[in-house]
Amino acid sequence: MGKVFILGVNGSSHKEGKTANLLKDILFASEKAGGETQVLHLTDYDIKHCKGCYSVDPKSCVYPCSTKDDMQRIYPLLERADAIVLGSPVYWFNMSGMMKDFIDRMTCAEGNDFMYQGKVAALAVAKEDDGAMQALMSMASALNHMGFVLLPYTIYSPGTENGKNWVPETVGLIGKKLVEVADALKKLDWREKPFIK
Numbered sequence: 001m002g003k004v005f006i007l008g009v010n011g012s013s014h015k016e017g018k019t020a021n022l023l024k025d026i027l028f029a030s031e032k033a034g035g036e037t038q039v040l041h042l043t044d045y046d047i048k049h050c051k052g053c054y055s056v057d058p059k060s061c062v063y064p065c066s067t068k069d070d071m072q073r074i075y076p077l078l079e080r081a082d083a084i085v086l087g088s089p090v091y092w093f094n095m096s097g098m099m100k101d102f103i104d105r106m107t108c109a110e111g112n113d114f115m116y117q118g119k120v121a122a123l124a125v126a127k128e129d130d131g132a133m134q135a136l137m138s139m140a141s142a143l144n145h146m147g148f149v150l151l152p153y154t155i156y157s158p159g160t161e162n163g164k165n166w167v168p169e170t171v172g173l174i175g176k177k178l179v180e181v182a183d184a185l186k187k188l189d190w191r192e193k194p195f196i197k
Helices: 018-032 071-080 097-104 107-112 132-146 167-185
Strands: 005-010 036-041 083-089 120-126 149-157
Touching (some): 018 120, 018 167, 036 071, 107 132
Parallel strands (some): 005 036
C-alpha cells in the first residue's frame, strides 16, 4: 500500500513559532514511525474566505471549490493525505482566522462524496491564554462532520500539569499513532457514505 502520507497544516503566521514547533515534533515522530510528511504554512498561501455556496444550495458547492486561489494547490495534497495534523494558535478563544478559512474551504469535499471520510486527523493548539479547548473543539467538530477519524489525543501547549511537562511524550504518541491508525484505516472500505446530499 505504500507509506502513510501525513500533511501538517500550520495555521499560524509564524513559521518558527510554538504552533510550527508542535507540528514539527509531531511530524518528526510520524517519520520515525515510517510515515512520509509534509508541512504547509498557511501564511504562504492566498486563501480567500468561503462564499457560503453550500448554505445557498448544497449542489452549488462543488469540488474543487469554484473560488480560484491557492486552495487549488492544496486540494491535491489533502486528497493524497492519509492523515492530517492541524496546528493553530489561539486567537480570541478560538483557532486563527487563517485556519478557519482553510477549514471552511474544505467544505466542498462533502459534495464530492465525502472524500475525506476515513482519513485520520490530529489537532495541536499553541496557547498563552484561555481558549485552547474551544479552538480544539471548533476544529474537531468540523473535521468529524467531514468524515475524518480523530485521534483521541489532542495537544495544547504549554502543557505542564503538576509540575510535569507532558508535551514531548504526547507529540511522540500522536505522531506514531497517526501512522498506525492511518495505515489500519487504509485497509477498510469507505464507499458507504452518509445519506446527506
